Amino acid sequence: MRNLIERGSRRLQRAGVFFGHGTDNAWDDAAALVWHALRLPDNPAPGVYERRVSAAGQARVEELFDRRIRERIPAVYLTGQTWFAGLPFKVDPRVLIPRSPIAELIEQRFSPWVPASRVRRILDIGTGSGCIAIACAKAFPNARVDAVDISADALEVARENVRRHRLGKRVRLLISDHFRALQGESYDIIVSNPPYVGARELNALPPEYRHEPREALAAGRSGLDSVRVILSEAGRHLRAGGVLIVEVGNTERAVRRAYPKLPFIWLEFERGGGGVFLLTAEALAAHAAALESVEPGNRSLAHARRGTRQAKSRRRRAERSVRRPAAARRRP
């Protein structure tokens, strides 16, 4: 076994495959393929590395390595399973491979940003495999989680994962373009790993990314299409004391440039990764006017224009409300 993994890992390195989709090094990638080909359980008995492997087993392993190298398919698409926040998830090319640093935050129950005991409702925008929504439901056993995605295919995979983790009663899957299906809903936590790859960056990505759904990655010319919609609408769906947490990866610079006045808190992670910001409900409310502007050419322009009309009438209402006594302006 050990020799098979070592040999496979050297093959992967020689072939120059890209790591970063569920595994981040050649040994783990090779081990995942060997494990799967030999149908080993997730927690095999000690001494497994010293086991002899039959000729048929070795042939199955070689076949998987051939596909990994020739077709540049990420290892976990070949095995059909990956891990996120310590939980197993089914994955296939209908969903992005879970790898968000947000896993670490969920494991810490978003401490110190929200009092965990008060969290009742969570929203995950762009749920893909359902990994963030499901991990949140596990971390907050008293909370209900809404998980939306624009892709019906992705939601099928998410449904299988919700069933696998027996969370059908607390995780609701909805097809929705961002907040569109969520009129009138409000949350303590809104979390999202939306598409955020800009056009130029998208074309330069290693071939492994081409196996992932394009709509999970592509976010217009500058990578900001989805983030802009989330920023402009999240305030309306956050409860007092709530937080918005969004991964934007390498698009962090573009986000800072586009919203110089927004008081983003850029989160740090012990296990690596970055490009994740947090905004409080109060910060979003205070900067509502700045969040109305939408870049021309935005994929969601029509949606945003409608949002802008709504924002204008919100502003008119707000202007009227400043004349009222403070107590009357307090949120219910």
Ligand SMILES: C[S@@+](CC[C@H](N)C(=O)[O-])C[C@H]1O[C@@H](n2cnc3c(N)ncnc32)[C@H](O)[C@@H]1O
């Ligand atoms: C980067 S993937 C994240 C998947 C998953 N949350 C994760 O972290 O692995 C982005 C997801 O957003 C979905 N998506 C893209 N555009 C969307 C939109 N306008 N509204 C809702 N979901 C969208 C994609 O289908 C994809 O599943």
